[in-house]
Amino acid sequence: MITFQSGRKMLLKLTILALLCTIVSKSAWMINAAWAQSAAAQAAPVAPAQRSMPVTNWDSTPPPPTVCKPDPLLGTGETKILLDLRARAHQLDERSAALDRKQLLVDAASRALATQIDGLKAVQARLTALSVQASAHDEARWQSLVSMYQAMQPADAARIFDKLDMDVLLGVLRRMNDRKAAPILAAMSPDRAREATERMAGVAPTLNLTSTSQ
Secondary structure, three states, X not given: OHHHHHHHXXXXXHHHHHHHHHHHHHHHHHHHHHHHHHHHHHHOOOOOOOOOOOOOOOOOOOOXXXXXXXXXXXXXXXXXXXXXXXXXXXXXXXXXXXXXXXXHHHHXXXXXXXXXXXXXXXXXXXXXXXXXXXXXXXXXXXXXXXXXXXXXXXXXXXXXXXXXXXXXHHHHHHHOOHHHHHHHHHHOOHHHHHHHHHHHHOOOOXXXXXXXXX
């Protein structure tokens, strides 16, 4: 009984050992096959990359430039508004330029007018000075005549006044002292004295001849 059991154990061990040998043998064969395939793959020459063939059926003319097409989302109404705004802006620019040119002309005309006004003011001042000078000269002449007639005897002066031009007579009488003019008028012819008095009444107070007539 003990011998049979020992034989069975021995047979079992041998079977296990045989199986292990078989497994090891297959594993070694698979490893060798894998190494062989790897070595063959590394030793094989690498095929050159295939070059792309040039395309010979293309036209040598370059493609036309890209044309900007109107935005299909932009409607006709929006396009018209944009065009109107652009035209309006152009009109405003032209109007602004025209106004600038007109302003330049106005400024030039204003400067020329100011120069002319200054010239006219200078001429006016000169004429005023000459007028004052002439008036002073004329007044000096009148005063010389007045002094001469006032120094004369009333009868002598009256004879001259009767024949003197009325405008000259009035100029002298208006500048004479009333006390000097009264006796001269009294000695003049009545018609001449009356005419002179009436003419003087329009521009100066009437001479009081009452005391002289007395």
